[in-house]
Amino acid sequence: MSKPALRYLSLGFLVSAIVLAGYRLFLYDAPAVASKGEETQEVVLTKEEASYKDKYEALLAETEVANLEKESTTSESEVVEEEATSESAESAESEVEEPSEKKITVVINDGDPSSVASQQLAEQGLIDDAFDFDKFLETNSYASLIRPGSYEVSSEMTYDELANVLMENN
CATH class of the missing domain: 1.20.5 (Single alpha-helices involved in coiled-coils or other helix-helix interfaces)
Structure with missing residues (x-):
């Protein structure tokens, strides 16, 4: 920045400070605040x-x-x-006491992260915790290999089997 530009900037700050100080001194009417010794007046309705x-x-x-x-x-x-x-x-x-096998279709759109698939599986009750399954995918480097598409999965599948199904190319 050049010297004349800095001078004009500082002059602008000075002028605005003077204007605000003048307003505060002459035009601003602060509300009266009661001190500790004074009692406040009650408003009559x-x-x-x-x-x-x-x-x-x-x-x-x-x-x-x-x-x-x-x-x-x-x-x-x-x-x-x-x-x-x-x-x-x-x-x-x-x-x-026999649990029935539950089959659902998981749909993964193009650009969806692996957490979307984990969330869908958890919402349908195929896995207990979406965060745990997503952590499993990240740990085993499967998260980047999940492909978009429709996948048929069942409640009897393990995490490995679910991951393998989600990595298939439709």
């Missing part, structure tokens, strides 16, 4: 403002009561549903 305030407080109280009642009825129904669910789960466990 008109009758109309007081009625609006009372109406607002009443409405707010009604809304909170309605929300609390709704939460209590919801929690009671959840307890009943949990009991019914636990009973049906116990009867289902006693009947059959």
